[in-house]
Amino acid sequence: MMIIQTSALRKCFGKIEAVAGIDMNIEKGEIFGLLGPNGAGKTTTIGMLCTIVRPSSGAASIAGYNVVKEPALVRRQVGIVFQDPTLDTVLTGRENLELHARLYNFPSRIRKERIDQMLELVDLKQRADDITRTYSGGMRRRLELARGLLHRPAVLFLDEPTLGLDPQTRARLWEYIKKTAQAEQTTIVLTTHYMEEAEKVCDRVGIIDHGRIIALDTPQKLKETMGGEMIVVRAEKQPLEKILALPYVSEIRENDGALEIITKEAHRRLPKILSLLKDVHCVEMRVPTLNDVFIKLTGRDIRDDTVDDSGSWVDSVARYRQRGS
Ligand SMILES: Nc1ncnc2c1ncn2[C@@H]1O[C@H](COP(=O)(O)OP(=O)(O)O)[C@@H](O)[C@H]1O
Ligand SMILES: [Mg+2]
Known part of the structure; x- marks a missing residue:
């Protein structure tokens, strides 16, 4: 009812x-x-x-x-x-x-x-x-x-x-x-x-x-709509086309200065993805949260009332967001 x-x-x-x-x-x-x-x-x-x-x-x-x-x-x-x-x-x-x-x-x-x-x-x-x-x-x-x-x-x-x-x-x-x-x-x-x-x-x-x-x-x-788990990487600025071309990667975005790579079977795919990245400072894997869903839907983090995009080095990547997963 x-x-x-x-x-x-x-x-x-x-x-x-x-x-x-x-x-x-x-x-x-x-x-x-x-x-x-x-x-x-x-x-x-x-x-x-x-x-x-x-x-x-x-x-x-x-x-x-x-x-x-x-x-x-x-x-x-x-x-x-x-x-x-x-x-x-x-x-x-x-x-x-x-x-x-x-x-x-x-x-x-x-x-x-x-x-x-x-x-x-x-x-x-x-x-x-x-x-x-x-x-x-x-x-x-x-x-x-x-x-x-x-x-x-x-x-x-x-x-x-x-x-x-x-x-x-x-x-x-x-x-x-x-x-x-x-x-x-x-x-x-x-x-x-x-x-x-x-x-x-x-x-x-x-x-x-x-x-x-x-x-x-x-x-x-809602979390399943993210299409996979997240690999969060801190690394020097570099091209990301090769990673985006991987069939199991559905999205790459920048949040809080880190790269968030959304992929199916993150544990299995991590070595391949890392092999395509140079100068990695640190890596972390996690399951998506509702905040991630919010960012995917709005392009903003719910914690920030206004998001300052200046200096974001993955702006160009944003255009690749939400490719078919
Ligand atoms: N009594 C009011 N008079 C004028 N604007 C209002 C009033 N109450 C809310 N607003 C405006 O309506 C919008 C939604 O507010 P609100 O419902 O309080 O949002 P939330 O609870 O999600 O923070 C905001 O832009 C707010 O400034
Ligand atoms: Mg309120």
Whole structure:
């Protein structure tokens, strides 16, 4: 069953087309990631699905309810954790959840029990009665996760849930997101630009750039579109035609000053490829990541908002990109 459906969903802010017509279907129970760089239109898309932002055109529904015509019904189906933290830091963890439960008219009979259950789920029971100003960044995010799920929404939206946290805390938070989604049987739609982390938790991802979904599939299927593994080489500038002519090499590109050669059976092909290169400083082999997929699709690295191409010595090679694999 499709719990979220959008068709040609679009939003303009004046002359800026923030979301340029999105068609996507998300299944009940999925963890779906919307991945893309800053300004791609992720927050605006989520805003429209949560009825906070009014679409300029197109349509979207959640659990069958139209986001423009039935906003009150949609709101009952969704929970949201915003990109910017929205906890009341003079209140305790429990009080923050209490406030939310009252907003949703929870009967007092079940309120305490439900709050305890959610505090337990995100391991904050011990700290529940401390004011949240004393919480770490990760604890605050966990509390927001608990709050977003408190009223048992069918869909939980998480906008950049791990932004600003250190890598270890981010890793733990992803575990909590997975665990709570399972425990609560909630569909999750999340945005992030941490591609490597997203691919570990998301069942499917949509890659969004300039307001459009440019690819949508399971992380595995998207990575398979790279057509092989990567051999990453640092070497002096030199002609690369001979390597490109090899039948198993599908692409060569430059990223971060290194040559990335995409080839089938990298382990078997490495000696031949190296024999065609002079002055190699170092070599590394790896499997493609979603960031590699993003670079293939857009020519940019998701980590850079603007890519400086000056001095790139493989510019001429870029023209050979995406030869049939
Ligand atoms: N309220 C707004 N008014 C004007 N422009 C906006 C507004 N919200 C977002 N934008 C613009 O829309 C584009 C998409 O923004 P956003 O959805 O926040 O992207 P993301 O969440 O992927 O970083 C950006 O160019 C942004 O500057
Ligand atoms: Mg955003």
